[in-house]
Amino acid sequence: MEQPGSRHISNEVCPFNNSKFVQITREPAFLAREGLDGPSLIEWMGMTQEDFSRRFKNSPIKRTKRRGLLRNVAVALGNWGAPEAVPALAIALNDEEPLIRGHAAWALGRIGTEAALQALRGREEVEEDAWVREEIALAFIGA
Secondary structure: OOOOOOOOHHHHHOHHHOHHHOOOOOOHHHOOOOOOOOOOHHHHOOOOHHHHHHHOOOOHHHHHHHHHHHHHHHHHHHHHOOHHHHHHHHHHOOOOOHHHHHHHHHHHHHHOOHHHHHHHHHHHOOOOOHHHHHHHHHHHHHO
């Protein structure tokens, strides 16, 4: 099993990971769009449908839909594990999309602070979706 902080040998020997082979593209289609070159995941967690539609107009990200993007954002925030993500994830527990609520619950369980657990307790009392209730229960176990 790999130890935290260790590197795979393939990362060290692969010629494509060597900076002398990297070429920055000038192709406009591959450049970061304005406002998307360093977004804050915490900010994105609060993205409304209108924000999503406006920001990703004519972008392939629209195929994931807002719920797919915010599911991934919740997973990234849970893996990050920083307490600063708790307020945004707590708000996401009230999203209309069960997919977002369930992944926000998972992320809060990963973070596991008292504020995260308190947010989960509050949602546990009112959640109607069976899958989201299961995610909340599992979040308490994992915390």
